Amino acid sequence: MIKIGLVGAGNIAQVHMNSYSKNKEAEVVAVCDINPERLKKFAEKYNIKNTFNSIDEMLASVKLDAADVCVWNCSHAECTIKALNSGLHVLCEKPMAYSAREAEEMLEVSKNANKLLMVGFVMRFEDGSRVAKDFIDKGYFGDIYYTKATYLRPHGNPGGWFSNKKLSGGGPVIDLGVHVIDHTRFLMGNPKPVSVYASTFNKLGNRHNLKTSVGWKPEDATDDDISDVEDLAVALIKYDNGATTLLETSYSLNGEGITAKEIFGSKGGASLAGDPKFYMEMNDYMVDVTPSIANLKDGCDLFDSEINHFIDCVANGTKCMAPAEDGVTIMKILDAIYESATTGHEVIL
Template structure:
């Protein structure tokens, strides 16, 4: 991308995350222009297109037509998970860089194909792991990279919700690929795994449970997806827990729930032989002299991690920045997710073989 050029951006799926993150980012970033939008819900499509002044000929209900006619440089995929694979491959085959929302895809097989096609076409494929961009994440990662924590050998991470399943397509497995594990679990797992230095997973022992389903509780916030599953099918797990071992000898203990009779928490803790750390609020468990000491860095800078992930992708396309969430790093995440579901269903440990890409 040459200096001074402005990238032509499109968004497929103008529901929650499309509206809240991707569309505003492409409108606000200095080197992108939102030129086209696509959604199978033509009413929602028109409402959003009107709001952002997108001409009628740049509104599409079919992504292939948008790719063929809108002359895009970059597209965001913000649709339910089942659609990510086909819409990403089609974009790459049309010569368009892709920013795909998490989870990257329904399976490792799909993930590997997406990574391979992006590589063959020499195009960029970024994934929306916004938690890597927060001030706590960036600060802690810089300490880890500088050796402050020493050798990391154990981490705990997870996202526990007492009652917090999203409604709509999220609870129907054929549309989502699974429940809290593949939805919010991948955020927490990716964070812990990235802080640990993205080690190669070798085995997983996991349990999955469905104890709540469509619960009936009043007085709590609800996340309503804007699409899918009007019939209210709930055929996914609502808790997953796993022990994941890596080739460098390190271990992650992980759990995630949409419903659990316990406290809400989104946590990551990493443990090294020089110091340990809690991610948020950032707290370093170290030593001063011969004393144990807790150090809490002062972090009053506000980073909007959702905006930052799109800005990083665009900065990368212009060659200004390294891509922080490349799709290639989602292969191990997909392998872990698949292994957790397999182990949860068989009750046995699952061995993960490294993949040559």
């Protein structure tokens, strides 16, 4: 049985907890949170006996095999490094860190400790992604030269720590863009990024006046929260094989909410937005060649696949599908987006 310590008892920790409770090889034996009320509520709900107000106390008191870091972005590096240095394998939620420099340090520590550091790139575990990757890797789409990474929320600034740059590191770029940049790069076979050119906008803010609901919201969100993060970002990311990704991501936008990953190759293309769609030229026609995939997993089921994979890696040494090396590369892209938006120039990586 793999013994897990949860770091953070907030919203995503509950999603992870539900997945661990379905996994027969893992048991969450301890949880810590700096917020005592949230810790108590979480421990009671899931019947976890070992509760702590800090990761230090948890690491010193309970024998664990792995830690699952589900805290604010600003504490990912600190908590991950402490857990690795205590001899634990770590699953760290996305974004891997607050900055590329922190992510590089986390990777270095995991190598020195010879422990797994997996990043919570949950979109890699979508069924549509699995099937698309199978077609891509076997050459059916040819040379993939363009991808679109879109994660637009029209009214989706969560508030709380998410909109406070000191705690989050930024807005939709580091919170939502991270998912779709990683996913499109993963589908292309993880090419090396070479340059980034970006704009960010802060025109609308958190729009508390709107009567529509926000969706993902931390428990401590209030109407008076600081919002000093961007509300829209657009970026062109170029890779060493010439492939280019267009990113669009927002917390606030007068438009439609869209989450889509689109890939365009010399022989075919795919759209992963809800149910996947595949397109190819055939017999001088454009043809929708979408394969039928039974019982597509979505929503929280993706987290079951992610958590099951983490446990499989820890228990059986299976090759990790979302390794820290990719987390570092994505953090370099995110840093470059913010740098390019600030300087107005292309950033060469």
